[in-house]
Amino acid sequence: MRENQVRHNRQRDTSSGGLRRTRALSLGLAVSIVAAGAAGCMASTQEEVAMGSQYAAEINRQLPIVTDPQVASYITVLGDSIARVADQRNLDWHFYVVDQAEVNAFAVPGGYIYINRGLIERSETMSELAGVLGHEIGHVTERHSMEQMAKSQQANLGLGITCILAPQICNSGLGSTAIQLGAGGVFAKFSRDDEREADRVAINFMVRAGIDPRGIPAMFRTLLAERQNKPGALDGMFSTHPLAEDRVADSEALIAQIDPVILKSLTTDTRAFQQFKARLKSLPPSPTPAQR
Numbered sequence: 001m002r003e004n005q006v007r008h009n010r011q012r013d014t015s016s017g018g019l020r021r022t023r024a025l026s027l028g029l030a031v032s033i034v035a036a037g038a039a040g041c042m043a044s045t046q047e048e049v050a051m052g053s054q055y056a057a058e059i060n061r062q063l064p065i066v067t068d069p070q071v072a073s074y075i076t077v078l079g080d081s082i083a084r085v086a087d088q089r090n091l092d093w094h095f096y097v098v099d100q101a102e103v104n105a106f107a108v109p110g111g112y113i114y115i116n117r118g119l120i121e122r123s124e125t126m127s128e129l130a131g132v133l134g135h136e137i138g139h140v141t142e143r144h145s146m147e148q149m150a151k152s153q154q155a156n157l158g159l160g161i162t163c164i165l166a167p168q169i170c171n172s173g174l175g176s177t178a179i180q181l182g183a184g185g186v187f188a189k190f191s192r193d194d195e196r197e198a199d200r201v202a203i204n205f206m207v208r209a210g211i212d213p214r215g216i217p218a219m220f221r222t223l224l225a226e227r228q229n230k231p232g233a234l235d236g237m238f239s240t241h242p243l244a245e246d247r248v249a250d251s252e253a254l255i256a257q258i259d260p261v262i263l264k265s266l267t268t269d270t271r272a273f274q275q276f277k278a279r280l281k282s283l284p285p286s287p288t289p290a291q292r
């Protein structure tokens with residue numbers, strides 16, 4: 001009942017593209033994140049969830065979330081199938097498709113995962129999309145997202161998040177804030193160690209969820225090739241998730257250690273995934289920033 005109500009509110013917020021903001025709450029949140037980061041202490045799961053849910057609610061007001069039930073349901077089912085084996089804290093996970101053509105994905109502490117439409121369009125198989133989900137889930141389970149947010153706020157002295165949460169007090173308008181958010185501009189860059197760890201745990205999660213982890217290096221290859229051909233097209237993704245050729249080699253080396261019999265038994269692609277992609281493609285094109 002409560003969950004239904006939350007979903008209902010979320011949909012209403014998203015569909016109205018609401019501009020309502022609770023400035024006092026937002027600023028209090030920004031300050032508490034800065035404080036947690038400055039103190040160098042790790043927030044409790046309860047604090048993480050409280051902060052993440054407020055932050056996600058604001059993101060959902062600012063970013064165009066795909067509300068098509070078929071699309072929303074598929075990403076939730078696939079995401080949950082991985083989170084179920086990954087999460088030891090019993091978080092309430094939420095998975096969203098963002099209606100943006102740019103390649104990007106990000107994770108908010110507490111279990112909120114966002115995948116851009118542009119990234120899904122580039123996934124050829126279910127396992128490639130599952131790899132991205134597994135990686136983002138890994139940033140949450142390994143608490144990188146929490147550290148990243150604290151670091152980002154320390155670096156910006158809270159200005160970045162204040163601009164997102166209470167843009168009326170910043171010079172930049174809503175439009176540019178939304179773009180900045182979409183491009184991952186307010187998030188600090190993950191370290192290469194964080195990336196390696198998120199890849200490593202994602203491979204483990206995928207195998208346990210019955211999904212072929214070779215989707216991870218396959219997706220990397222696609223993105224690296226596109227970066228070569230169209231420099232700049234993937235800046236959003238790469239600004240927070242550093243990607244170099246060594247992540248392909250590292251992930252392949254880990255996968256090589258898996259029993260080939262097990263590897264062979266895992267699922268690479270499904271009809272449901274291809275139907276989900278076709279459904280997404282059939283929806284009107286992503287709005288440009290000016291149209292939002």
Ligand SMILES: [Zn+2]
Nearest residue numbers: 190195198241
């Ligand atoms: Zn990452």
